Amino acid sequence: MIAKLLVANRGEIAVRIIRAAHELGIKTVAVYSEADRQALSVRYADQAVCIGPAPAAESYLFYQNILSAALSSNCDAIHPGYGFLAENPLFAEACRALNIKFVGPHPLAIRKMGDKASAKKVMQHAGVPIVPGSDGIIHTLAEAQTIAETVGYPVVFKASAGGGGKGMRIVNDQRELDGAFAFAANEAQQAFGDSSLYVEKFIADPKHIEIQLLGDKHGHVVHLFERDCSIQRRYQKLLEEAPSPVLNDELRQKMGEAAIMAARAVKYDSVGTVEFIFDQKQRRFYFIEMNTRIQVEHPVTEQITQIDLIKNQILVAAGKKLTLTQDDIRRSGHAIECRINAEDHRNNFQPKTGTISQYIVPGGPGIRVDSGVYPGYTISPYYDSMLAKLIAWGNTRKDAIAGMRRALREFVIEGVTTTIPFHLSLLANEVFLRGTYTTNFIKEFFE
Amino acid sequence: MKFGKFDLDELLALMDRHHVSELSLRRHGQAIEIKKSASAAQHSAAPQPRPAAGEKSVAEPDDPETQPTLLSPEPLEIIGEKFYQVQAPLVGTFYRAPAPDASPFIEVGDQVKVGDTLCIIEAMKNMNEIQIDVNGIIREICVKNGSLVEFGQVLFKIEETSPDS
Numbered sequence: 126m127i128a129k130l131l132v133a134n135r136g137e138i139a140v141r142i143i144r145a146a147h148e149l150g151i152k153t154v155a156v157y158s159e160a161d162r163q164a165l166s167v168r169y170a171d172q173a174v175c176i177g178p179a180p181a182a183e184s185y186l187f188y189q190n191i192l193s194a195a196l197s198s199n200c201d202a203i204h205p206g207y208g209f210l211a212e213n214p215l216f217a218e219a220c221r222a223l224n225i226k227f228v229g230p231h232p233l234a235i236r237k238m239g240d241k242a243s244a245k246k247v248m249q250h251a252g253v254p255i256v257p258g259s260d261g262i263i264h265t266l267a268e269a270q271t272i273a274e275t276v277g278y279p280v281v282f283k284a285s286a287g288g289g290g291k292g293m294r295i296v297n298d299q300r301e302l303d304g305a306f307a308f309a310a311n312e313a314q315q316a317f318g319d320s321s322l323y324v325e326k327f328i329a330d331p332k333h334i335e336i337q338l339l340g341d342k343h344g345h346v347v348h349l350f351e352r353d354c355s356i357q358r359r360y361q362k363l364l365e366e367a368p369s370p371v372l373n374d375e376l377r378q379k380m381g382e383a384a385i386m387a388a389r390a391v392k393y394d395s396v397g398t399v400e401f402i403f404d405q406k407q408r409r410f411y412f413i414e415m416n417t418r419i420q421v422e423h424p425v426t427e428q429i430t431q432i433d434l435i436k437n438q439i440l441v442a443a444g445k446k447l448t449l450t451q452d453d454i455r456r457s458g459h460a461i462e463c464r465i466n467a468e469d470h471r472n473n474f475q476p477k478t479g480t481i482s483q484y485i486v487p488g489g490p491g492i493r494v495d496s497g498v499y500p501g502y503t504i505s506p507y508y509d510s511m512l513a514k515l516i517a518w519g520n521t522r523k524d525a526i527a528g529m530r531r532a533l534r535e536f537v538i539e540g541v542t543t544t545i546p547f548h549l550s551l552l553a554n555e556v557f558l559r560g561t562y563t564t565n566f567i568k569e570f571f572e
Numbered sequence: 573m574k575f576g577k578f579d580l581d582e583l584l585a586l587m588d589r590h591h592v593s594e595l596s597l598r599r600h601g602q603a604i605e606i607k608k609s610a611s612a613a614q615h616s617a618a619p620q621p622r623p624a625a626g627e628k629s630v631a632e633p634d635d636p637e638t639q640p641t642l643l644s645p646e647p648l649e650i651i652g653e654k655f656y657q658v659q660a661p662l663v664g665t666f667y668r669a670p671a672p673d674a675s676p677f678i679e680v681g682d683q684v685k686v687g688d689t690l691c692i693i694e695a696m697k698n699m700n701e702i703q704i705d706v707n708g709i710i711r712e713i714c715v716k717n718g719s720l721v722e723f724g725q726v727l728f729k730i731e732e733t734s735p736d737s
Contacts, residue, residue, distance in 0.1 A: 174722045197721075
């Protein structure tokens with residue numbers, strides 16, 4: 126078992142991990158940058174070590190100091206949280222070399238899943254559905270046409286070097302193919318200095334649906350159903366819910382089984398998430414990527430399954446066998462999480478800094494708040510702008526929404542602009558209430 | 573431990589012999605102040621670097637036996653000395669000597685010059701020598717041998733002296 130755990134993170138997730146560890150009877154060491162001296166995690170941990178100045182590259186990402194703090198304080202395990210070093214295979218390998226348990230999957234799983242292209246190959250080989258398209262770069266128009274006819278229109282050209290929509294072009298039928306190919310190649314060349322393109326089926330109304338996994342070092346893997354994370358802005362999730370309002374039990378089971386296949390393909394041995402893009406029209410799902418860490422939105426799953434993911438993550442890292450079987454995992458009711466960020470949603474979600482003058486958290490039935498802030502806490506410009514995660518549980522989706530609205534109105538955060546008003550308007554939106562919202566929702570309704 | 577040509581023990585013996593309870597000496601930028609309490613401790617323990625309110629410190633309470641020092645900070649503040657503070661540039665385990673059975677690199681009262689090694693911080697099995705970048709006299713060793721030091725923690729307080737003194 127683990128005796129002393131170093132928490133290599135900050136903010137609410139550091140607090141969350143310390144809470145789980147203390148409940149398991151594990152001693153904790155918090156690490157902090159000079160900007161986080163007043164952090165709640167520093168107060169809650171049994172011991173705290175300053176690991177560097179405010180910039181993350183010199184503190185939370187600087188793993189020599191983190192590993193050194195773990196060794197010098199006699200920790201036998203490190204929990205990386207999310208972000209920072211959580212999906213860095215070199216860090217996981219360094220922990221292993223120093224005989225410190227890394228609370229996460231084995232390094233090779235991180236490595237295999239870390240590279241999108243190689244992850245897709247692994248998944249294809251394992252029989253997990255991936256978005257149909259070209260196998261790598263296409264060189265000629267004729268090649269693109271053959272693929273488009275095989276997978277069916279619409280298709281999309283994407284820049285191989287790309288991201289952020291540059292070098293991307295949607296093609297609705299064969300007549301548009303020629304122009305789109307030239308346009309996308311030219312744009313890719315200008316943006317990335319590389320004109321190579323690939324082509325795949327275009328999914329018009331996509332949902333982002335992910336499956337939570339839990340595996341151990343003895344070959345057992347279970348899934349804990351899905352989360353619908355389609356409410357996002359520039360790939361940053363703002364609200365998550367479980368179950369997804371658009372899945373039926375048959376699809377849910379298929380997606381769960383596909384996620385387990387994905388996990389088995391890399392001998393997955395921790396908590397993790399397989400993300401799928403879900404085509405609402407065709408009712409089909411395709412693998413996007415696997416996150417080899419605990420995720421921000423994990424409480425949504427915890428609320429509907431009553432399974433503590435962080436405690437289980439620590440226990441399996443210690444080598445414990447999972448006692449849960451797939452049949453033991455039941456879900457009940459509906460949960461929603463709103464990320465309360467220090468951002469001005471009326472001003473392009475611009476991050477805000479400031480000192481919290483008043484802070485009154487909501488409570489009552491079905492409400493959970495995971496946070497790392499308190500009255501007097503100063504939000505610095507160095508890290509992300511999330512202040513708190515507000516989670517509402519209800520017997521039905523309708524109940525959960527009503528609970529969330531009530532809690533959002535109760536939540537008092539003064540001294541800094543927050544996304545509470547944004548969430549209140551989101552929860553009143555008809556498309557949101559119908560549940561059919563896609564990943565384009567924020568762009569369409571709020572920008 | 574020496575002050576000028578006197579050994580600390582000699583000074584204490586002199587004080588005892590002449591029933592002196594307080595002694596304050598200055599010489600060539602060196603300063604010493606000895607106060608004997610009723611319990612007659614031979615030397616005062618170095619107090620912890622005081623953490624700011626609400627701040628948690630990693631350092632464990634010091635053992636006076638392992639950390640003798642000539643001066644406690646309070647009298648020094650009265651004297652009005654401004655000390656140069658050597659802070660830990662990295663996280664690790666603090667060692668005063670190059671090997672477990674070797675004598676410490678420096679002691680309180682020692683004259684040090686730019687480039688002298690003050691201690692070792694062990695980080696991930698690497699021994700990092702910490703060197704001084706001023707000339708001066710060691711006034712306080714703030715960390716116990718073998719303990720964990722965090723980034724920015726004060727390790728030594730040094731009274732700066734001009735290069736020709």
